[in-house]
Amino acid sequence: MTLRFAIFGTGFWSRFQLAGWRELEGVDCVALYNRTRSRADALAREFGVPAVYDDPEELLRHESIDFMDIIAHVDVHSELVHLAARHGIPVICQKPMAPDLETARGMVEACRAAGVPFMVHENWRWQYPIQQVKRALQEGAVGRPFRARITYANSAPVFDNHPYLKMLDRFILNDMGSHILDTARYLFGEARTLFCHAARITPDIRGEDVATVMLEMGDGVTVICALSYASPVEHDRFNETFMFIECENGCVELGPDFWVRVTTERGTLAKRCVPPHYAWADPTYAAIHPSIVDCNAHLLHALQTSEPATTSGDDNLETMRLVSCAYESAQTGQIIHL
Numbered sequence: 001m002t003l004r005f006a007i008f009g010t011g012f013w014s015r016f017q018l019a020g021w022r023e024l025e026g027v028d029c030v031a032l033y034n035r036t037r038s039r040a041d042a043l044a045r046e047f048g049v050p051a052v053y054d055d056p057e058e059l060l061r062h063e064s065i066d067f068m069d070i071i072a073h074v075d076v077h078s079e080l081v082h083l084a085a086r087h088g089i090p091v092i093c094q095k096p097m098a099p100d101l102e103t104a105r106g107m108v109e110a111c112r113a114a115g116v117p118f119m120v121h122e123n124w125r126w127q128y129p130i131q132q133v134k135r136a137l138q139e140g141a142v143g144r145p146f147r148a149r150i151t152y153a154n155s156a157p158v159f160d161n162h163p164y165l166k167m168l169d170r171f172i173l174n175d176m177g178s179h180i181l182d183t184a185r186y187l188f189g190e191a192r193t194l195f196c197h198a199a200r201i202t203p204d205i206r207g208e209d210v211a212t213v214m215l216e217m218g219d220g221v222t223v224i225c226a227l228s229y230a231s232p233v234e235h236d237r238f239n240e241t242f243m244f245i246e247c248e249n250g251c252v253e254l255g256p257d258f259w260v261r262v263t264t265e266r267g268t269l270a271k272r273c274v275p276p277h278y279a280w281a282d283p284t285y286a287a288i289h290p291s292i293v294d295c296n297a298h299l300l301h302a303l304q305t306s307e308p309a310t311t312s313g314d315d316n317l318e319t320m321r322l323v324s325c326a327y328e329s330a331q332t333g334q335i336i337h338l
Contacts, residue, residue, distance in 0.1 A: 003303060004065045006031040008056060008080050009072025010040045012161055013094070017071050017121070018047055019280035020292035027300055031063045034072075056080065060087050067092060067303055069121075073164075074099050074174075081107040085114040092119045092299055096178040097316050099170075101324035108313040118313035119302065123295035124179035124241070125186040125311075127287050128275040129258045131294075133243060134187060136252045136262050143249030145221050148188065149242075152180055153228040156238035159205070171207030172227050173198065173326050180225045181326070182311075182319040183241065184215060188223055190318065191215040194336045196326040201230035213326050239287040258287070 003026060007014055010032055021027055029049050034040035037054040044052045053059040060083070067090040070080045077093050084091035091111065097120050098104035111118035124130070137145060159166050165175065173196070185191070193216040198208040213225040235242075235256040243254040250264035261270045281289035295311075302309040309315075325336040 010034040085110040090117040104320040119309040120316035122311040123291040126291040126294040129273040142247035148245040151242040153231040155232040181322040188217040196329040198330040
């Protein structure tokens with residue numbers, strides 16, 4: 001059975017999301033919505049999508065769809081998710097789920113009350129190198145982890161493709177923190193305490209572009225998440241996440257150019273875990289774009305089988321809670337107990 005869906009929001013990310021769906025069988029995009037119709041028209045012509053709308057209610061009145069895929073600006077995520085709940089349509093939403101925790105909770109509650117599956121397109125944990133790190137930890141040769149650093153630090157010109165980011169009062173913790181804190185949860189479970197320091201280094205922006213978050217996880221792992229878009233470093237990789245995980249019997253490292261190194265008493269095994277290549281993917285996003293396909297495949301399986309997605313709205317609410325607590329900690333200078 002082929003599931004029919006519509007995309008709501010046809011900005012920068014939508015063409016890659018749609019291309020990622022095209023890699024999978026059993027799913028078909030039948031309509032696009034965008035407030036500025038001309039942008040939806042352009043994407044529809046490029047991908048051969050048959051219907052375009054500039055009114056989301058009109059789309060739902062005229063199209064029979066099995067789920068909604070929301071790729072719009074975060075400020076309208078809630079409006080569109082509530083629309084899906086009212087119409088009883090399963091919904092996938094881009095991250096960050098919402099601009100604040102209260103709004104995110106309202107979205108989750110609306111879908112729960114309506115009995116509507118709600119999933120978040122949290123693709124970061126689906127990056128192939130990060131999956132290999134997870135596998136190395138699960139295999140157990142390195143033993144129990146006790147400390148980890150997860151670093152996303154570069155000087156990428158992110159404001160060129162997304163100029164609106166300059167105007168956000170809350171920037172990197174919402175934008176990238178939602179990814180990196182979710183990755184910390186994926187690898188090490190839930191947090192018990194959190195402390196954050198944030199700063200604005202780039203002069204012509206409103207929000208923070210540097211943040212450091214320290215988490216004490218439930219199993220006693222200390223995790224430091226370092227985020228920056230203001231760091232001209234030697235390995236200045238816009239889309240790469242680096243990790244160093246210390247364990248009782250060794251360590252696991254994810255370094256530049258997708259090298260994963262697993263060290264035990266027997267020595268170090270190094271393997272370059274290069275993500276798969278797709279013709280539509282931008283080489284600048286070599287780590288990120290392929291993860292869209294794996295994330296979409298997981299969400300499609302959940303829709304087809306009614307099995308819960310690992311990145312459900314309920315699950316992502318815990319990531320949103322960490323983001324919210326990070327801002328609270330950065331403002332108050334206090335450790336937050338979760």
